[in-house]
Amino acid sequence: MDVIFRSVVGKLWMTIIALFALVLTIFSLLLVQSFDSFYSNRQTKNLQELAEGLSKGLAASADKREALEMASTFGLVHHTGMVVLDENSQVIGKSEGNGLPDIPVEQLLKDQALHLSEALAGKHPAPQRIYLQVASNNPNDHMSSVQMLAVAVPLEVAPGKQGAVVMYQAIEDFDDTVNEVRFLIFVVGVIAFVSTTVFAFFLSSRITIPLRQMKETAHRIAEGDFHAEVPIKTTDETGELAASFNTMASKLNQLVDALSKEKEQLASVLRSMVDGVVMIDVNGKIAVTNPPAERFLRDWEFEHKDEQVPLFAFYQQVVQTGQEVTEDIPVQGRIWALVMVPLNDREQIRGAVAVLRDITQERKLDKMRNDFVANVSHELRTPLSMLQGYSEAIVDDIATTPEEHKELAQIIYDESVRMTKLVNELLSLARMEAGHVELFQEIVELRPYLERIQRKFTNLARERGITLLLDVTTSHSEVYIDPDRMEQVLTNLIDNALRHTPSGGSVTIRARGDKTLLIEISDTGSGIPQEDLPFVFERFYKADKARTRGRVGGTGLGLAIARNIVEAHGGTIGVQSKLGEGTTFTIAMTVQAKNK
Missing domain, CATH: 3.30.565.10 (Histidine kinase-like ATPase, C-terminal domain)
Structure with missing residues (x-):
């Protein structure tokens, strides 16, 4: 039941029912009020005219008794009761058997709403509604309340003597009419409820079925089927919405394809890069890496087993300063140059990107260059110095004996052989490194x-x-x-x-x-x-x-x-x-x- 009320059909049905109930309630109230006003005014006017006419007729009649009999007959036709009072408020005549309830005349005459005193004083009060207690036809019920419309008009019973005529009618006909109208409104309400329910469920096939299709298509798109489309069966607003939804799905499919291609291109670029790339998210966790970075991270984790997140210390430094960090990191016999820059989202840092370059070979080449210069200088300088020194000793006749001459010559020979070996090995190595190894x-x-x-x-x-x-x-x-x-x-x-x-x-x-x-x-x-x-x-x-x-x-x-x-x-x-x-x-x- 809750599902129905939460659905579009249920909401539409409840809205129409509530709207119709509101309109029907207002209409019924206005209709009853209109009936009440119209019928009451009409009956009041008729009763007033009837009483005034009867009063004039009785006053003008010479034979009062014959006139009273005629008035009784007239009241019987109009279902109207009549009581004629003299100047002393004594009943001198009344109508009976007119189909009205048997009401006590004394109770009628004592009702203050009748304004009988004004009529006896020669005034013409307006008809009033009065409620009288009468004996019920059902022996089990003692008394019942009856609503009557009564009016008192002055009557000249004799020259110089002022009496009154009291006429009354039951207003049950009005109540019956109101009850009939209420019953009719109830029937209309039931018919409207049934019709609205059928109409609401009819609308469901016109409105909610396309919406359900859109919902199912949206689920398929959410699961990755970007080629799903909503069938267009109408040209109204629902059809236009379905067309717009299909256009959106098509654009989304194109966008996803473009993003996938861009992602693949980015992944290809990352995989083909010689440098390692590591992206760290806002929580300090590694989100993206490429193969060189993975090799670095394996070596890092092997060497820093106690550290849970690699490069976290450098990430903290980037977050605190908001500036890039550069550092040379030795890991497992290799040297990596680190450059880490922050990823800014407006004014906040949402991560960092680290670029790692293996500079071991560069450092090795620097060392080789420095060592080559130093070693060649050393290897050549030492024998050259010895050659120069011992040659000067021979030239300056420092060696006086043949044995000394021979010893100096042997040293000069050994050093020249060593220089020749060095030069030959350098030449041989150069040929080998050039690929000329025979x-x-x-x-x-x-x-x-x-x-x-x-x-x-x-x-x-x-x-x-x-x-x-x-x-x-x-x-x-x-x-x-x-x-x-x-x-x-x-x-x-x-x-x-x-x-x-x-x-x-x-x-x-x-x-x-x-x-x-x-x-x-x-x-x-x-x-x-x-x-x-x-x-x-x-x-x-x-x-x-x-x-x-x-x-x-x-x-x-x-x-x-x-x-x-x-x-x-x-x-x-x-x-x-x-x-x-x-x-x-x-x-x-x-x-x-x-x-x-």
């Missing part, structure tokens, strides 16, 4: 090849008190490589391991792996600091920061050359190290099956 690959027996390299360093390891081990557990017995180039790589790695391993330590040459061949050079030496790990394969990297080397010291180009040689073979080289526990260099190569 390989002469062949099938090599793996174990004999590694055993030969081990024997090459056995004496050196024994002299330094270091254990040199070989461990071959791989299922590959042969490998397709350039043996000279790969020997250059392994020689450099083993030489570095021996130089950085103290006496009593060990260096292990290990070959393992099934699908991928892994060659590892492990030592138990001093290790490499974590901050230097990203740079070990760069030019002039040296573990000893003081750059103090003996005459057999390296140039710092060996690992850079080794990386280029391994990559030319289609492999990779990596390093794992922990300060004070040792270092492991790993060469990973995919074994290629080649025919001899």
Whole structure:
């Protein structure tokens, strides 16, 4: 029932019923009032004229008794009662059997509303409504109230003697008419209620059914079916509303398509960006990221496990200051440049956008440039200074004996050889980095090849008190490589391991792996600091920061050359190290099956 009253049909039905009831009530009141006024005035006027005429007739008649009989007959015809009074208010005549209720004359004459005294005084009062108690025809009821219309007019009963004529009529006919009108109004009301109900439900098919269709279509659009349309069956306002709704749905569909395309384009742009993008909402939660930002967040969460929301401290700073924040953030061995700017909604900050750029390579290039200049300067300056100094000693005859001359010449020769080696390695590295690596690959027996390299360093390891081990557990017995180039790589790695391993330590040459061949050079030496790990394969990297080397010291180009040689073979080289526990260099190569 509540659903019906809340519906359009129920509201329309209740509105029409209420409006009709109001109009019918006002109409009935006005109609009853009009009947009352019209009938009462008419009956009052007729009764007044009848009484006045009868009074004049009686006054002019010579035979009063005959005149009274005629008046009684006349009253019987008009259903009017009559009482004739003399000057002493004594009844001298009255009409009976006129169909009126049997009312006590004494009660009638004593009613103050009749104004009988005025009529006896010769005045003409207007007819009045009076209520009389009469005996009921029903023996169970004692008395009943009767409404009468009565009038008293003066009557000259004799010369010089003033009496009165009292005439009265029942007004039951008026009440019957009013009751009939009320019954008619009730019938009209019932008919109107039924008609209104039928009309309201008829309107529902004309008004509410299109509205329900619009509602269903709106639900379909809300669920994502933007091609839904409302069927147009009429050309009235409902049809125009349906057409407008379909136009709105079409425009909405176009707008959603445009937003979807724009979203896809934005997502494509975000995915293709090298820089990471993070959008933070007003609650400090991450709303949007792209792949580079996701990599940064994974590293951040791994390193900052206790912090619930990444970058939240920088977001708070942006919210407090309303200005952009720039910061370099080291995370897991990489350096990220952060720029975070606020997202303003009028005068309020509704979030922030952070742009993250991996500047590790840039910093690495800066370090490489600085190290290259410093190392080349150092590597060339030292032998040049020695060449200059010892040459001046020979020229100035500071060395007096042949042995001294020979020693100085040997030093000059060694330093020139070292400079030549440095220049050759620089040229070789430049060619490799330019992609000009010439390989002469062949099938090599793996174990004999590694055993030969081990024997090459056995004496050196024994002299330094270091254990040199070989461990071959791989299922590959042969490998397709350039043996000279790969020997250059392994020689450099083993030489570095021996130089950085103290006496009593060990260096292990290990070959393992099934699908991928892994060659590892492990030592138990001093290790490499974590901050230097990203740079070990760069030019002039040296573990000893003081750059103090003996005459057999390296140039710092060996690992850079080794990386280029391994990559030319289609492999990779990596390093794992922990300060004070040792270092492991790993060469990973995919074994290629080649025919001899």
